[in-house]
Amino acid sequence: MADTPAVSVNHLTKVFKGTLVKGAFRAVQDLSLEVKAGEVYGLIGPNGSGKSTTMKVILGLLKPTQGSTSIFGVPSTEVASRHSVGFLPENPYFYKHLTGRETLHFYGSLCGMRGERLKARTDEMLAITGLEDAATRRVGGYSKGMLQRLGLAQALIHEPRLLVLDEPTAGVDPAGSRKIRDLIIEFRARGITVLVTSHLLEQMQEVCDRVGIMAHGRMVREGRLEDLIAVENQTEMVLENASPALLTKINALIQAEGGDTKLVRSGRPRTTLERLFIEATNESKKP
Amino acid sequence: MSDAPTSPNTEAQTRVRFSPRRVWTLAMATVTQLVRMKILAFLVVFCLLAVGAGFAFSVINPEQQLNLLKSVTLGSLQIFSIVIGVVSTALLLPKDMEDRTLYTILSKPVPRFDYLLGKLIGVLLLIGGGLIVMDAVLSLILWLRQSMLFEDAVARMQMEKLDSPEAVAQVREIVARQGLTWNLHWAVWAIFLKATVVTTVALLLSSIASSTLFTIVITFCITIIGHGEALIREFFFQPNLSGMASRAATLVLAVICPDLAQFDIVDSVVSGEIVPWGAVYDMTGIAALYVTVYLFVTHLLFVEKEL
Numbered sequence: 001m002a003d004t005p006a007v008s009v010n011h012l013t014k015v016f017k018g019t020l021v022k023g024a025f026r027a028v029q030d031l032s033l034e035v036k037a038g039e040v041y042g043l044i045g046p047n048g049s050g051k052s053t054t055m056k057v058i059l060g061l062l063k064p065t066q067g068s069t070s071i072f073g074v075p076s077t078e079v080a081s082r083h084s085v086g087f088l089p090e091n092p093y094f095y096k097h098l099t100g101r102e103t104l105h106f107y108g109s110l111c112g113m114r115g116e117r118l119k120a121r122t123d124e125m126l127a128i129t130g131l132e133d134a135a136t137r138r139v140g141g142y143s144k145g146m147l148q149r150l151g152l153a154q155a156l157i158h159e160p161r162l163l164v165l166d167e168p169t170a171g172v173d174p175a176g177s178r179k180i181r182d183l184i185i186e187f188r189a190r191g192i193t194v195l196v197t198s199h200l201l202e203q204m205q206e207v208c209d210r211v212g213i214m215a216h217g218r219m220v221r222e223g224r225l226e227d228l229i230a231v232e233n234q235t236e237m238v239l240e241n242a243s244p245a246l247l248t249k250i251n252a253l254i255q256a257e258g259g260d261t262k263l264v265r266s267g268r269p270r271t272t273l274e275r276l277f278i279e280a281t282n283e284s285k286k287p
Numbered sequence: 288m289s290d291a292p293t294s295p296n297t298e299a300q301t302r303v304r305f306s307p308r309r310v311w312t313l314a315m316a317t318v319t320q321l322v323r324m325k326i327l328a329f330l331v332v333f334c335l336l337a338v339g340a341g342f343a344f345s346v347i348n349p350e351q352q353l354n355l356l357k358s359v360t361l362g363s364l365q366i367f368s369i370v371i372g373v374v375s376t377a378l379l380l381p382k383d384m385e386d387r388t389l390y391t392i393l394s395k396p397v398p399r400f401d402y403l404l405g406k407l408i409g410v411l412l413l414i415g416g417g418l419i420v421m422d423a424v425l426s427l428i429l430w431l432r433q434s435m436l437f438e439d440a441v442a443r444m445q446m447e448k449l450d451s452p453e454a455v456a457q458v459r460e461i462v463a464r465q466g467l468t469w470n471l472h473w474a475v476w477a478i479f480l481k482a483t484v485v486t487t488v489a490l491l492l493s494s495i496a497s498s499t500l501f502t503i504v505i506t507f508c509i510t511i512i513g514h515g516e517a518l519i520r521e522f523f524f525q526p527n528l529s530g531m532a533s534r535a536a537t538l539v540l541a542v543i544c545p546d547l548a549q550f551d552i553v554d555s556v557v558s559g560e561i562v563p564w565g566a567v568y569d570m571t572g573i574a575a576l577y578v579t580v581y582l583f584v585t586h587l588l589f590v591e592k593e594l
Contacts, residue, residue, distance in 0.1 A: 061593075
């Protein structure tokens with residue numbers, strides 16, 4: 001059972017039927033992938049590449065035209081496969097007349113939870129996602145970031161072993177986005193498998209163990225992130241507090257080595273705009 | 288946060304069965320949503336206005352006064368229970384899809400039939416709740432009104448020295464027949480049954496339609512046609528009906544549309560006729576049959592729907 005993949009997609013093809021005016025549309029073509037239990041797998045690709053369709057088939061919201069998908073060995077076509085999965089769709093909306101707490105109660109009840117267990121789990125989820133103060137407010141008044149965090153909370157309410165996140169940081173400010181990224185890292189630490197799509201490649205790079213790149217409904221590249229992005233014939237060293245004299249010595253050593261060895265680039269590493277934003281906005285909060 | 292992700296119920300993972308508790312959760316969420324949208328309040332306010340309107344017209348005698356009160360109020364209840372059933376149902380399902388709320392619900396271990404039934408029961412609970420409140424209000428007003436009218440009539444007879452025991456008994460009998468009887472509750476029950484059937488038709492249409500407006504318009508068309516089902520059947524069985532196309536179209540209409548005239552007992556109740564128990568059983572059975580068939584077809588369509 002330990003070797004059972006969290007998600008298994010075997011030769012999946014999905015064709016949407018056409019109308020009299022428009023022909024059939026092939027969204028996914030002979031796609032196969034496997035997400036191992038406990039890893040964070042990023043599915044990336046341009047708009048219309050078939051990522052969301054693949055996710056919907058995995059969740060049983062769409063039926064495959066050919067091929068099959070399963071979650072922890074249970075075919076996605078069976079409702080029972082949904083016991084193990086929590087899903088956060090892109091830009092989720094919830095019943096706006098319910099409060100945050102009522103929303104989590106609702107989703108927990110759908111999963112068969114009740115009584116003290118449901119109450120405790122709801123409180124826990126509100127705390128994890130930082131929504132405790134907004135728990136009694138109606139969802140209609142939530143910001144986009146809060147809706148996204150509520151979406152995460154509902155996805156986790158029944159303690160799933162697999163989380164499927166479709167563009168979890170879409171429309172969220174950098175601080176909220178960072179919070180969601182940190183949560184994904186925390187989920188992995190706790191053994192939850194995560195399948196995530198995002199356009200923010202830098203964030204995907206930070207959280208994913210493996211990635212699959214889709215284009216035109218096909219998998220064009222797949223593998224461990226480190227292997228995919230490593231430049232085979234280059235080596236990086238980052239020094240701290242290096243004196244100019246030391247740098248001169250290193251340069252001299254490289255030149256002395258001769259052959260194909262050469263210094264491609266040197267200078268000060270740059271922080272990312274995201275990190276700068278987080279630091280600057282955190283500084284402004286300090287008295 | 289719990290350390291190891293575990294499954295809540297390993298046994299339940301093997302198979303997900305129909306769950307009344309889950310259906311109730313969905314129904315209550317629907318009711319909460321509709322109540323907080325102030326739909327029930329709107330229904331109650333409108334019907335109270337209708338009750339008020341029942342007093343607004345000049346009348347000749349107590350019998351006419353009570354008739355008018357029942358006629359206006361029951362007519363309003365009939366229209367508004369159908370309108371609320373159709374509009375609520377037509378709005379809820381497409382909105383769940385548009386907002387992607389449906390994705391979050393159906394990505395939980397929730398069979399699609401449970402979802403459909405929960406939505407339907409939610410809307411029917413709202414209509415039923417509203418009708419119970421209105422039935423109680425109407426009963427109270429009718430009882431007060433019939434007491435007042437009887438006393439007025441007796442006082443007038445005493446003034447005119449026409450208050451013989453037989454005459455008083457006759458007035459009492461007329462007022463009682465037109466006033467508060469069990470028939471009033473059966474009329475409200477018939478209104479509920481009709482709204483239930485129409486709401487189920489709206490649910491069926493909203494499970495295949497891509498627009499709310501389409502669902503609303505077509506459901507109202509079917510409702511109108513459903514009131515003339517007897518005419519359609521009569522037309523179909525006419526021996527000199529020309530053309531296969533006309534015959535086929537008539538047959539399709541007769542099969543698709545529910546016979547809503549089966550639930551039309553309001554006029555009889557208003558005119559003071561007694562509704563026999565047998566008629567109530569028949570109405571209830573017919574409504575149950577329609578709901579079962581429409582819900583089954585809705586399920587067949589919705590389970591195949593690509594979301």
